[in-house]
Amino acid sequence: MKTICVVGAGVIGLSSAVRILDRFPNIDITVIADKFTPHTTSDGAGALLEVYAVGDTPLELVQKWGNETWDHLKNLTFSVDAGSARVQQVSGYWVSSDPQVILKTNRDGENISRRLTREEMQLFPQAKSGQFFTTYLVDCTSYLPWLMKRYINKGGKIINKTIQSLDELYPLYEIIINCSGLHSHQLLGDKELFPARGETIRVIAPWIKQLYIQEIGEEITYILPGSKNVVLGGTCQKGNWDKECNQKDRSALFERCCQILPSLKMATVDYNWVGLRPCRSRVRLEMEPRSAHTKCRVIHNYGHGGAGIALHWGCAQTVVDLLQDLMNNTSINSKL
Incomplete structure (x- = not known):
C-alpha cells in the first residue's frame, strides 16, 4: 500500500486529500501542515465561485477545473450536507x-x-x-471543517508541523502532494510565487x-x-x-x-x-520528474492566487488522475 503525504491544510490541500481517499479508500494518507482551520488563508476567503484567468494558466484548464468545481458546489448545495458545509x-x-x-x-x-x-x-x-x-458562495469557516471531518471519517491522519524542506519527508513517504500555497516560496525556493x-x-x-x-x-x-x-x-x-x-x-x-x-x-x-x-505566473499542477536521489514522487498543486475556491475541486481531481497514472506506472513527466 502506498504511503502519501499532503503538505498543506487549506482548501487545496484538504480537497486533494478527500478526493484521493474517495478514489483510493484504503490508502495510507497524512496531511501535514503548520496551520489548520480556522487559521488557514482559505478560512478568510470571500469564496465566491467566479472563474477567471489565472496568470498564464491555459484557459481550457482553468475552465475545466472551474466546471468540475461548479458541479461539486451545485450538487453540495442541493444535498443534505449543504447546512454543515455552508455552501449556498x-x-x-x-x-x-x-x-x-x-x-x-x-x-x-x-x-x-x-x-x-x-x-x-x-x-x-x-x-x-x-x-x-x-x-455559488462558500463559507470556508464551515466548509473546511466539513472537509476535515470527511477526511478523518475516511481514515485520514493529520500532523501539525512546520516543514522547512521536502527533504524531511522523502524517507517517510512514497508520494508527496505539495499543496503548501505561498509557503512553496520558502519550501521549494519558487521565486515565481508572490x-x-x-x-x-x-x-x-x-x-x-x-x-x-x-x-x-x-x-x-x-x-x-x-x-x-x-x-x-x-x-x-x-x-x-x-x-x-x-x-x-x-x-x-x-x-x-x-x-x-x-x-x-x-x-x-x-x-x-x-x-x-498565493500568486504565480501560472498554477503549478504537475508531477515532478523522477529524481535519482530519492524514490519519492512529488505532485505539486499550488499557485492559484485568488481562485483557490473557484478551482479547488477540479484541481483535486487532476491530482487524483496523476496519482492514478503513477500507480498504473505510466509515464507522466510533462507539465499540465
Missing part, C-alpha cells in the same frame, strides 16, 4: 466601468445572467454596464441577502451575504507581505462598500481579516 446558491449584481460587459455563463454555457435595466443601472452611478447573475495581500471586513448585517460586486478600473469592491456575517472586500496588493490590518485600507474599503449600500453604516463589525493570496 446566491444571486446579485456585478457592475463595471467597462461598457462592454460579458454576460456570465455556467459550466454548460447556459446563460445565468441578464443585463441590468436602465432603472437598475441608476443604482450604480459609477458603472457603465452591469448584470444580475447567479453563482503574495497578493487581501483585507476584508466581516459585519453583522442580516438584511443583506444579495451579492454586490463593483469593478471600477482595476479596483473591485464586493459585498457578499453569508449565513454568519457579510463579507466586505477587497484589496489586492501584489508583493505586499504584511499580514497586519491596515486602518487606512480598512477605512477606504468600508467607505467604498457604504457608497454601494449606505445601510452598511448601521452594521456591526464582527472582525477584520488579512490574508496573502
Whole structure:
C-alpha cells in the first residue's frame, strides 16, 4: 500500500486529500501542515465561485477545473450536507466601468445572467454596464471543517508541523502532494510565487441577502451575504507581505462598500481579516520528474492566487488522475 503525504491544510490541500481517499479508500494518507482551520488563508476567503484567468494558466484548464468545481458546489448545495458545509446558491449584481460587459455563463454555457435595466443601472452611478447573475458562495469557516471531518471519517491522519524542506519527508513517504500555497516560496525556493495581500471586513448585517460586486478600473469592491456575517472586500496588493490590518485600507474599503449600500453604516463589525493570496505566473499542477536521489514522487498543486475556491475541486481531481497514472506506472513527466 502506498504511503502519501499532503503538505498543506487549506482548501487545496484538504480537497486533494478527500478526493484521493474517495478514489483510493484504503490508502495510507497524512496531511501535514503548520496551520489548520480556522487559521488557514482559505478560512478568510470571500469564496465566491467566479472563474477567471489565472496568470498564464491555459484557459481550457482553468475552465475545466472551474466546471468540475461548479458541479461539486451545485450538487453540495442541493444535498443534505449543504447546512454543515455552508455552501449556498446566491444571486446579485456585478457592475463595471467597462461598457462592454460579458454576460456570465455556467459550466454548460447556459446563460445565468441578464443585463441590468436602465432603472437598475441608476443604482450604480459609477458603472457603465452591469448584470444580475447567479453563482455559488462558500463559507470556508464551515466548509473546511466539513472537509476535515470527511477526511478523518475516511481514515485520514493529520500532523501539525512546520516543514522547512521536502527533504524531511522523502524517507517517510512514497508520494508527496505539495499543496503548501505561498509557503512553496520558502519550501521549494519558487521565486515565481508572490503574495497578493487581501483585507476584508466581516459585519453583522442580516438584511443583506444579495451579492454586490463593483469593478471600477482595476479596483473591485464586493459585498457578499453569508449565513454568519457579510463579507466586505477587497484589496489586492501584489508583493505586499504584511499580514497586519491596515486602518487606512480598512477605512477606504468600508467607505467604498457604504457608497454601494449606505445601510452598511448601521452594521456591526464582527472582525477584520488579512490574508496573502498565493500568486504565480501560472498554477503549478504537475508531477515532478523522477529524481535519482530519492524514490519519492512529488505532485505539486499550488499557485492559484485568488481562485483557490473557484478551482479547488477540479484541481483535486487532476491530482487524483496523476496519482492514478503513477500507480498504473505510466509515464507522466510533462507539465499540465
